[in-house]
Amino acid sequence: MDIDNYYSTRKNVFERIQDASTATKVLMSLLMACFTGIMAQIIIPLPWTPVPITAQTFAVLCSGLILGKKYGCLSQILYVVLGIAFIPWFGGMTGGLETFLGSTCGFFIGFIIAAYFVGFITERYTKARNFTRMAIVIGIANFVLIYIPGLAGLALFLSTQGMTFGIVDLLMMGLVPFIAGDIVKILGAASVSKVFLPKD
Structure with a gap:
């Protein structure tokens, strides 16, 4: 009876x-933006890259799970826009247009795309809400929809700084150090799906 x-x-x-x-829903989107800003303060700087390890991608992925495509996406738009405008809640309590246009610009764009994608799948396909399928969906959102624009933005930033780098250098700065932590965040978000989302 309890499980029912x-x-x-x-x-x-x-x-x-x-x-x-x-x-x-707009208020919930704002609250999720705040959660993203809080998680962005859990930060581990790395000496060889301008991109730090943060916990904010967990909030990004959960925003789509909980709020769906439209308002999950809106939560990340609010996070980015308010961070640019006046709230210093990007990683390391930073904010402003200069920070947005820095080494992590592409990742911010990826957050918006990933939240929409996860929300779309969550809303459209109830069978995708189990742990395994959602881990795959979230993995695609994380490693494809966040990292492709993220790495492109990082490459553009490094080029504007006059730095010479190859694809291996780019991956070592923008992808490889984050894989283990991202897997933990993906499994955590998939667990949120398993616990909180109905399967019918």
Whole structure:
């Protein structure tokens, strides 16, 4: 009986989020943007790259899971826009246009795309909400939709700094050091899907 109550409650909460008013959804998007900003302060700088390890991608991935494609995407747009405008909640309590246009610009763009993609799959395909399938979906969002624009932006930034680098150098600065931590965040977000999202 307890497990039935859990399933029922999980479905009711999910449906309430889906059926909430536009104002409520925008507020939830703002709260998720705040969560992303908080997670961005969990930071491990690396001496050989301008891109630090942060926990914010976990919040990015969860935004799509919890809020869906439209408002999950909106949460990351709010995170980026408010960070540029006046809230110093990018990694290391930084903000502003200069920070946005720096080495991590492509990753910010990837956050918006990834949140939309995860939300789209979550909304459209209920069978994708189990742990294994969602881990694959989130893995694609993380390693393809975040890292492709992220690495492109990093390459552009390094070029503007007059630095000479090869593809291996770029991967060592923008991808390889983050793989282990990203796998943990992907599994964590997939666990959120398993626990909180209804499967029917």
